[in-house]
Amino acid sequence: MSEMLISTNVVTAGSALSVPRRRKRSLAHSKWPVLILFLPPALLLFTVLVILPMGEAGWYSFYNWNGYGSPTQWIGLRNYQLIFRNGAFTQALINNGLIVVVSVCVQIPLALWLASMVASRIKGALFFRLIFFLPYVLADVAAGMIWRFVYDGDFGLVAGISHFLGVEAPFWLADRDMAMYAILGVVVWKYFGFHMMLFIAGLQSIDKSVLEAADIDGATGFQKFRLVTLPLLGSTVRLSVFFGVVGSLQLFDMIMPLTGGGPSNSTQTMVTFLYNFGVTRMQIGFGSAVGVVLFVLCVTLAFSYKRVFMRHD
């Protein structure tokens, strides 16, 4: 029976090879009904929910419009000029850059280090994985509110520690020079667990025999990590950095409860800037222009990153 099956398969494969043209035509022929049946819903959804709003934002960005009635006051590129002249936007760009740098240089190495410790089947590994992953499970807003209490200089954890040490409690979130670093701390705390999980999955898919071979060759622990594990984890690291960068550009809902972008706009990101200067001020045209800038930046970054670093993944 099985022999027969195999032979039939071989025959089919052979005939397919021998008549590629006919096969192609019939395939092309049979594609259309499927396309017609399955494409419209997805295309419609994508158009209505993605393409149209994007186009609308692009259109609104040329108007001075407060959201009431329809936009009538065409002002050309003025909104874009205003964005790049706005000190708070420059600060937001710098902050977004800072978040990217911290997530690539601090968060990902930390996640990798912890992952290499809890990926193996040692006692308690599962427990620690869960603990490290917990912050990521929390909603961003909830995490922001928790840390607002932690950082509070009157009643928070920081206040408690300061009183215990007998020093005056600092108010980091109220300090122009410190607030952004306080936020970066929360960002690392919140997302390292996610990257750690990615790395654990990556580490577990590495063939044990390669590491054993390295052991036999007399490689040290660090050599094994640098020369075997890291290269084999390459695609996971690249993916992790990609998520880190895109996530950093979109950072919003954790900042709002923490500082709302203040004090003195020192903790704005591009999205909080869009919300604070576009939505709450009813400057829909201006806000749309910020949205367009953000979109262009994200798309450029995402595509060029995929092009350059993730070509082979």
Added chain:
Amino acid sequence: MSINITKTVSVSTAALALMGGFMTAGTAAADSVIRWMHVEQVPSTIALWTQIAKEFEAKHPGVKIELQFLENQAFKAKLPTLLQSKDAPAMYYTWGGGVLQAQSVTGALRPIDATLDADGAVWRKSINPSAVEGLSFDGKVWAAPSKSGLVSFYYNKELFQKAGIDASKIGTWDDFLATVKTLKQAGITPIAGGGRDKWPLHFYWSYLAMREAGQKGFADAKAGQNDGFAAPAFAKAGEDLAALGKLEPFQNGYLGATWNDALAAFGDGRAAMILSFENTPATQATNSTTRKGLADDNIGRFPFPVVKGGPGVITDSFGGLNGWAVTKNAPPETEEFLRYMGSLDVQKQLAKETQIMPVTKGASEAISRPLLKEVAEALAKETWHQNFLDQDLGPNVGAIVNDVSTEIVSGGEKPADAAQQIEDAYSLERK
């Protein structure tokens, strides 16, 4: 077969038409639904409103009133889209000012003049003129006034006594600055401030601008005369504020503190003063760590001081003015209901039970709490009522006023630059 189809179609059409007819008839006769959108969170207030609505329904058969709640921030974000849709409420809460004006020019609203002036303008005559004026643009009244408010200084009597300060002697801004210094010397935090929300600090700049520029100067600035908001009086207001900021009068970390944090600092007795709304005696208690706050007899009030040489007088007051705006397609009974809400008896009841500052003449008699009574008396004597600038100048310029007030007081921006920034933004709003 074809006959059958035609028959079926005609029968169903007739049925549909009948149903439609019944439905329309039903709507016309029984249900005029007034959808009332608000942002009120206090359960007792909502209960009283519901009761008032029920009373109105009983007197007007066929009218139904539905209360709809939206959270403040969500309400503000949703309103532009809502007003342009078929789901627009019949009436909704408004803070007046530039936002209401922006809404009025879109054609989404219906002015209430006709009902105000009906029957010999009884309704119009019953309301304080400043309230009606405050909600009027282009010669029409765009919302029915519902309550008024007054921002003034509240102080902790005990702490003032400890520092040896007599609040009744604070008449000018210099006196006030001296008070701050005395409090600091006594080791007391002088003022509770909510710098994270920014608008609590805009009270200072606004009041100082009112004192330095006066009512006429303010009107001129809005009209763009004499350099508008870049006029020297507004830069001077900023300098006065910067002088206060230099004394570091606020609690530690005030730039990260919300309004509720500030109320808590005052209610806990951690700061001696707060520049705040008329409802402070109640809100300082609910926000304090003990939930009890300061006792009423430990709280004193004084009006925002005047500046030497400035045209502004002590009775020029700054505070909220709220109303109910009526949308274009609202049922005709909406105005009638608002008139009922504004009637003396209902306003008295509201003033007594929800502690608002009523806008109907004579209704403030119902206020019994001394601290509130004092405000009502001050409002009765006011010479000018300026609405909050973050409402009055529209959301964009208003937000800039909030920004620069916070920056000036924390030493981040020069007063003259701040005034220029406001003028630059407001110049785009003048048509």
